[in-house]
């Protein structure tokens with residue numbers, strides 16, 4: 001693929017009050033792509049966006065736009081527009097004037113402004129809202145005005161900082177589709193920030209997983225899911241059983257006291273590794289036919305499948321299966337070679353245990369607190 | 374508001390607002406014997422009173438304008454400072470108000486006199502003396518000096534509450550720093566400007582004493598005229614009538630201000 005780079009971050013580092021927020025990150029953003037920065041709170045996503053927008057100057061490293069260094073170009077001279085998290089609509093202007101703001105600065109003719117604003121309103125499904133007071137709009141409507149306002153300038157790149165964070169689930173899904181459509185239609189590069197992995201996977205061409213001010217992995221949603229780079233990514237994206245293992249040889253891994261065939265190679269002989277097996281890739285079989293055997297701890301009905309926690313060799317696995325098993329039942333599990341993913345050991349290797357402390361309730365609780373922020 | 378909770382407010386209003394107002398109206402429309410009359414008001418229709426009113430309006434407008442021009446950038450820079458610095462700077466702004474109004478005015482006399490501190494200094498460096506005391510400029514200076522904090526305070530308080538995200542959004546959409554000021558900061562601080570203008574204009578137009586001391590009695594203002602009626606002429610009825618007209622004048626100007634503020638932020642009296 002010979003895609004054109006539009007933005008490059010080269011070795012960009014930033015500290016606030018002596019605390020490292022971005023630790024020498026390198027990122028290429030290509031034209032017309034939908035790229036998402038994904039990571040837990042405080043990992044530096046917003047800071048990265050603000051560096052691209054021009055509100056934060058990196059301590060070291062370069063920001064390039066079309067191959068030209070723009071470290072010292074002020075925000076108002078960059079071909080980049082932002083959709084702010086809390087919308088930041090101008091309260092003293094109505095919907096029409098908010099959207100027209102950028103054009104008015106450029107002394108555009110009234111007819112041209114009218115034409116463009118109407119186009120934008122149609123695009124975000126707000127036709128007829130011209131005269132409305134922005135303070136009286138619903139969250140979803142304000143969001144649309146913010147998008148229209150940022151797009152009217154035909155920016156080369158649109159930055160979106162958790163634009164859907166404040167919307168309820170239903171509206172959020174609708175807006176995800178709409179944003180994706182707008183991005184396809186306009187062909188504008190979107191750099192999107194979220195800490196919602198589902199949103200990131202379903203919308204993006206490229207996902208950038210960040211943690212602790214570092215980029216953990218850059219790749220397509222399927223790559224990120226199927227081939228996580230390290231234990232952090234594996235844990236952050238979806239559910240995963242992360243086990244300690246040893247690479248015996250190319251295509252041969254040992255974990256849980258059993259030798260498995262796998263598709264990974266290129267590791268040193270007997271190199272200690274992290275092994276990822278996704279819960280939906282584990283087959284439940286009769287104990288005698290299983291590669292590993294264990295006793296079922298608990299079973300939860302999830303609609304599409306059962307969520308089964310099984311203890312095998314002192315490790316609690318999560319398995320998603322459509323077949324019902326009983327708690328206390330002895331089962332075997334079977335894992336296909338392509339269901340096994342081997343990762344190099346990293347600083348995150350020991351941070352993710354098994355599912356022994358796992359409880360749905362707790363997860364929901366932590367989700368809720370996250371959303372409040 | 375609950376009726377009970379409103380009770381102290383009502384008592385307070387009656388005591389300190391309604392009652393004095395009633396007195397003013399009573400004296401305005403009665404003669405020395407307490408008989409109803411329009412003669413007090415009618416007697417104001419004289420060139421000399423007209424001149425005093427016009428001068429007062431004129432001085433108050435100039436003082437307000439000067440205050441605005443000085444206060445706006447000060448408020449802007451204070452609101453841009455670090456939170457700790459903001460507190461200190463605002464305290465400095467309020468500092469002169471800790472000394473008595475009379476003392477402040479006397480100090481200015483000492484400063485502005487032909488043989489005063491400023492002229493002594495100017496004389497030494499060969500630039501003076503410049504005659505300053507007893508001029509219209511000195512009177513307006515006195516007003517500006519005394520009422521400037523009332524302009525800075527409301528503008529600063531509105532400005533410091535402007536969401537920085539709005540300013541960033543304006544930059545993001547292509548505003549240069551000057552356009553950010555005119556397109557976002559100014560319109561969003563307008564309510565502070567309107568309160569400030571009111572809070573300076575009203576005391577300026579009714580001020581007394583400043584003109585007597587810094588204007589040397591050459592510039593009679595409404596406030597001084599009212600004071601004279603009560604203090605020296607003992608003509609309460611005429612004094613009340615002047616106050617009454619002044620009140621109407623202030624009410625009209627407040628009405629105009631409220632209209633400008635678009636009903637969005639009512640001027641608080």
Ligand SMILES: Nc1ncnc2c1ncn2[C@@H]1O[C@H](COP(=O)(O)OP(=O)(O)OP(=O)(O)O)[C@@H](O)[C@H]1O
Nearest residue numbers: 016017021039040041042043044045046047048195
């Ligand atoms: N202007 C600033 N001054 C001091 N510290 C800052 C500043 N901006 C960000 N930080 C710090 O940098 C870290 C990263 O912040 P950032 O806003 O980039 O995180 P984020 O990934 O966007 O998180 P969230 O998902 O919570 O929005 C945080 O610890 C934050 O407190």
Ligand SMILES: [Mg+2]
Nearest residue numbers: 045046047161
């Ligand atoms: Mg953020």
